[in-house]
Amino acid sequence: MLVQRSVTDYRPLLADFEKGNPVTVRFSYPSKDTLLAINSFMAQLLSSRDRIFLLESVITILRECVFNAIKANAKRIYFESTGIDISNHEEYQKMMAEFKSRVIINLSEMEPSMEASRYIAEFTVQKTPGDDLSISVQNNVPLLPEEKARIEQRITAAYRYQDFNEVYEEMYDETEGAGLGIILTIMILKNSGIPANLFKITSDGKVTRSELTIPGQLRPQEVHTKIKDQIIKQISMLPTFPGTTLELIHMCEDPGANMTNIAQKISTDPSLAADILKLANSAGFISSRKIESIADALIRIGLKNLKFMLIAASSRTILEKRFKKFESIWSHCIKTAYYARILSTELGFKQYAEQAFIGGLLHDMGKIVLLSVDLDMTNRIAEIVEQHRIRSTTVIEEISIGISHSTIGKLIAEKWNFAEFIVQSIEFHHTPLRATGEFKSIVGVVYLANLFCGIETKKYEYPYADALILDSIGIKDEAALIALHQKLTSQFKFTE
Numbered sequence: 216m217l218v219q220r221s222v223t224d225y226r227p228l229l230a231d232f233e234k235g236n237p238v239t240v241r242f243s244y245p246s247k248d249t250l251l252a253i254n255s256f257m258a259q260l261l262s263s264r265d266r267i268f269l270l271e272s273v274i275t276i277l278r279e280c281v282f283n284a285i286k287a288n289a290k291r292i293y294f295e296s297t298g299i300d301i302s303n304h305e306e307y308q309k310m311m312a313e314f315k316s317r318v319i320i321n322l323s324e325m326e327p328s329m330e331a332s333r334y335i336a337e338f339t340v341q342k343t344p345g346d347d348l349s350i351s352v353q354n355n356v357p358l359l360p361e362e363k364a365r366i367e368q369r370i371t372a373a374y375r376y377q378d379f380n381e382v383y384e385e386m387y388d389e390t391e392g393a394g395l396g397i398i399l400t401i402m403i404l405k406n407s408g409i410p411a412n413l414f415k416i417t418s419d420g421k422v423t424r425s426e427l428t429i430p431g432q433l434r435p436q437e438v439h440t441k442i443k444d445q446i447i448k449q450i451s452m453l454p455t456f457p458g459t460t461l462e463l464i465h466m467c468e469d470p471g472a473n474m475t476n477i478a479q480k481i482s483t484d485p486s487l488a489a490d491i492l493k494l495a496n497s498a499g500f501i502s503s504r505k506i507e508s509i510a511d512a513l514i515r516i517g518l519k520n521l522k523f524m525l526i527a528a529s530s531r532t533i534l535e536k537r538f539k540k541f542e543s544i545w546s547h548c549i550k551t552a553y554y555a556r557i558l559s560t561e562l563g564f565k566q567y568a569e570q571a572f573i574g575g576l577l578h579d580m581g582k583i584v585l586l587s588v589d590l591d592m593t594n595r596i597a598e599i600v601e602q603h604r605i606r607s608t609t610v611i612e613e614i615s616i617g618i619s620h621s622t623i624g625k626l627i628a629e630k631w632n633f634a635e636f637i638v639q640s641i642e643f644h645h646t647p648l649r650a651t652g653e654f655k656s657i658v659g660v661v662y663l664a665n666l667f668c669g670i671e672t673k674k675y676e677y678p679y680a681d682a683l684i685l686d687s688i689g690i691k692d693e694a695a696l697i698a699l700h701q702k703l704t705s706q707f708k709f710t711e
């Protein structure tokens with residue numbers, strides 16, 4: 216049984232698991248802590264097997280399974296409370312409409328009656344004799360014929376779809392409850408290289424069981440879409456940075472650089488100068504009231520930050536020329552960059568402050584491309600992510616468009632030959648456990664800065680924070696995380 220959140224506590228469990236023993240979590244209603252424990256254990260398990268890239272997919276699928284099990288139990292409790300026999304076909308249809316409109320949307324209100332009921336759910340992960348991972352979620356009620364038929368129909372349908380876009384076109388209006396979740400699951404599996412037939416839902420007259428096997432060998436399989444091909448082509452055709460900018464970047468890298476020369480050169484390009492000043496102002500380096508000249512501003516910013524601002528300003532100019540303007544993305548990026556810079560110092564990584572800053576500035580540049588290409592689709596993705604309370608948009612972007620904004624951003628960064636730490640900050644800002652070696656800290660800081668910004672806009676919640684990342688920076692609980700966030704917001708307000 217696993218119930219604790221602290222990472223070190225999972226080591227004995229992992230050892231036990233490797234011996235072939237099952238690891239189980241049993242619950243009547245999945246509390247935040249239960250879900251966190253499952254996420255953290257899966258993160259450790261997948262990372263110990265070099266499969267951390269599967270984490271977001273596996274967590275998204277498990278969440279669906281857990282809530283389907285809970286909804287099935289809640290349905291029984293609801294029927295019992297009304298005294299109506301669940302096996303009565305006609306009554307069932309009528310009651311289901313009521314159940315959906317009253318209970319499903321406010322599932323948490325059922326928590327007390329679920330805790331008091333005899334219905335439970337159980338998450339289990341175990342090693343198979345062939346060294347595959349077998350994960351299951353089961354609840355102690357059998358499937359009704361109606362439920363069984365519906366699940367089978369959804370699974371068959373899911374195999375047909377090429378990408379999630381098609382799902383929307385065909386059945387957007389009736390997508391609720393388990394239906395969409397099952398299709399989502401099959402699409403995610405197709406995209407992660409796990410054969411979709413390794414996901415099964417069975418019922419033996421006593422229990423219902425969703426089971427997923429993660430094989431040692433994965434298939435190289437992905438979702439192919441026309442939009443993805445278009446995006447990759449457009450990235451390959453992006454122009455390089457203008458000569459002046461490249462020269463300036465070069466000057467910033469020179470240890471004997473002359474600030475006056477740099478300031479003069481920037482002043483010859485008024486729009487670049489304006490961009491730098493605006494950026495310096497909103498990122499908290501200077502306050503607009505005090506700014507006298509670009510030379511003064513540069514001294515405050517420092518050469519390293521200036522270089523990164525030049526990179527960010529040019530990236531923005533090029534992307535906005537090629538794609539569309541999205542003011543809100545840049546203001547989000549500037550805030551993330553600001554947080555990332557302060558966080559580095561707060562967490563004892565002062566030496567990475569500038570790098571975390573540029574990582575924050577550019578982390579979402581792939582979104583510009585995504586939003587320009589298909590705004591409708593991106594809105595639908597945001598809706599799904601919110602409804603299903605998925606930790607990040609990445610997995611859903613991959614199954615809908617074939618590529619995520621993180622990967623698009625990474626491709627752009629590579630196209631422009633950005634340093635590896637920038638590439639990783641962009642690529643892994645939603646999946647920080649995938650960062651490698653020396654870049655882990657920078658990526659972790661950008662991830663956390665972005666998470667805080669997302670919490671402020673109600674996109675995320677504190678429990679979404681990855682336990683392994685929190686553990687690596689010495690944050691022991693939610694209270695510490697909130698305190699850290701408050702430190703940042705108070706400083707950010709100060710500069711506005």
Ligand SMILES: [Fe+2]
Binds near residue numbers: 645
């Ligand atoms: Fe993002």
Ligand SMILES: [Fe+2]
Binds near residue numbers: 551
């Ligand atoms: Fe972001």
